[in-house]
Amino acid sequence: NGNGNGNGYGGGTSSTGGGTILSQKLDLIPLVLDDPATLDSHAINPDRYVPPCHKMVADCLKFREYDEATEVYYDILKADQERYGESDLVCAVDYHNLGVTNLLSGDLDSALHYFQESVLLKRACLGRNDITAADSLVEIGIILYMKGDLQGALSLFNEALEVYINDNRVNDNSVSDNNYNNSDTTTDLYSSCLDSIGRSYNNIGCVYYKMGDVHSSLQYMHKSLSAQRNALRLNSKAESALLSYALTQANTGYLKCKTDHLDAVALMEESLLVLESVIGVDNKTVTDVQNNISFAKQRC
8 A cells, every 4th residue: 555654745545646746846746646745855956946045055955954944044034024125026035935945844834824925925026927926826736735625726726827828938829739939938938837837737637636537637637748748848957847747647647547548558657767767766756656557557
């Protein structure tokens, strides 16, 4: 039976499971839909979301010293509030970072508070449809998912998705295979937007799976693969995008196995090759996918 433990993304156990909620700002691997999952620190790259001037925090995160990282960010928030004022945008960034460190430490209530404060301040400074506010909305959705509030999580993931889709770098048609146009923006920014759309579709698919709606879940996983495939074509920093794509591909393969699709094993095996090369073989996510492949071979 599944034996995920620690700070979980959801609840319940099962003999097999496959799925990953994808954070917008962290390379988190919440692992499996059927197991209570853990945050896999080996998949976290602090340099991706910690400003260069805050390398001390990055060092804390590297060694899983999350409480120390929270203390540093709290001091930074207070200093920024005193220097720039409590309503300055830089404080919204500090709130988001405090949400990150509290989420990693397992303090979901504090993380929820800080992400909510970040959303309010970002929207006050940049408008309701700012994509950085959507990034914080996704983190709130993840917390609600972890708490078992599936409707709340679904609502926030959809709200963030609407912001990403309506961003001026992308439009509704951009998430279909072979149908994208980046003439009006830089390649990396456009790719990042498509990646955010793909991650949101993945997360919505995961929620539908937890709700027992496998059909809708599979539909959103296919949308996620399509968006992330286009993002990969444009991404100059391919490793992170490739990891996200492989995780969604593993989710899709697992769902196809549950609905007796013959190509389920091939999808998961392809995903496994990528995961092993990016995050290594000594990783719980890799083990979960391997177990799902064995299950699929018996079932499909």
